[in-house]
Amino acid sequence: MTRHDPVAPGPARIFSPSERQALYDIIASRRDVRNEFRPDPIDPAALRRVLEAAHAAPSVGFMQPWNFILIRDQERRARIHAAFAAANAEAEEMFESERQQTYRALKLEGILTAPLNICVTCDRTRGGKVILGRTHQREMDLYSTVCAVQNLWLAARAEGIGVGWVSIFHPKDLAEILHIQPHVEIVAYLCVGHVSDLFDQPELATRGWRQRLDLDGLILQEEWA
Numbered sequence: 001m002t003r004h005d006p007v008a009p010g011p012a013r014i015f016s017p018s019e020r021q022a023l024y025d026i027i028a029s030r031r032d033v034r035n036e037f038r039p040d041p042i043d044p045a046a047l048r049r050v051l052e053a054a055h056a057a058p059s060v061g062f063m064q065p066w067n068f069i070l071i072r073d074q075e076r077r078a079r080i081h082a083a084f085a086a087a088n089a090e091a092e093e094m095f096e097s098e099r100q101q102t103y104r105a106l107k108l109e110g111i112l113t114a115p116l117n118i119c120v121t122c123d124r125t126r127g128g129k130v131i132l133g134r135t136h137q138r139e140m141d142l143y144s145t146v147c148a149v150q151n152l153w154l155a156a157r158a159e160g161i162g163v164g165w166v167s168i169f170h171p172k173d174l175a176e177i178l179h180i181q182p183h184v185e186i187v188a189y190l191c192v193g194h195v196s197d198l199f200d201q202p203e204l205a206t207r208g209w210r211q212r213l214d215l216d217g218l219i220l221q222e223e224w225a
């Protein structure tokens with residue numbers, strides 16, 4: 001017996017080889033940006049497209065738990081930078097002596113030099129108490145928000161906009177400065193701005209901090225008992 005579904009999907013669009021390649025090129029050339037921001041403001045239409053891309057991300061139970069806090073105010077950013085600097089001084093102490101020297105030389109944020117900062121948050125209460133797909137793994141809303149961040153990052157790359165993720169904070173410091181409510185979790189703090197130059201490879205690899213792992217070593221074959 002066949003069941004008639006009144007809501008059927010349409011044909012899946014086929015992308016040309018060059019369209020496909022463009023996506024892979026965007027993925028491969030996306031970089032975490034710390035220093036290379038141009039000071040000019042972000043084109044509002046481009047920013048809108050980037051946020052639309054973020055908002056098109058998958059989310060558990062279609063919860064769409066994200067918010068995008070746009071931060072331009074210099075005074076607020078100075079406070080955020082101070083919170084970073086305090087946490088970064090603590091971070092330095094966590095590494096062994098030689099590593100510590102290298103760590104100290106790394107630039108790990110562009111909070112004041114990027115023309116825009118975006119704090120991406122996850123409202124853990126959106127959509128009510130019981131969410132499809134999140135019934136047994138509560139953290140799925142956070143993972144959904146990370147999907148939005150990745151979409152934002154890739155769309156920004158396509159627009160010539162650089163993004164740098166800064167996570168060296170005590171979240172409570174950021175929450176206080178940005179007046180984030182207790183049911184809302186900070187997922188990402190992003191420095192955002194147009195870029196002219198980008199590293200070819202991750203800057204941490206170029207500066208000898210850590211190299212890319214070999215994909216073949218990461219693909220595991222299923223083990224049969």
Ligand SMILES: Cc1cc2c(cc1C)N(C[C@H](O)[C@H](O)[C@H](O)COP(=O)(O)O)c1[nH]c(=O)[nH]c(=O)c1N2
Pocket residue numbers: 030031032033034107108109165166167168201202203204
């Ligand atoms: C969740 C999370 C958090 C952070 C980062 C990334 C992610 C995914 N990255 C960027 C990270 O260092 C970078 O992605 C890798 O070094 C790989 O480089 P590319 O992103 O390919 O340029 C990052 N970079 C940095 O300079 N300061 C930071 O605090 C963070 N935090």
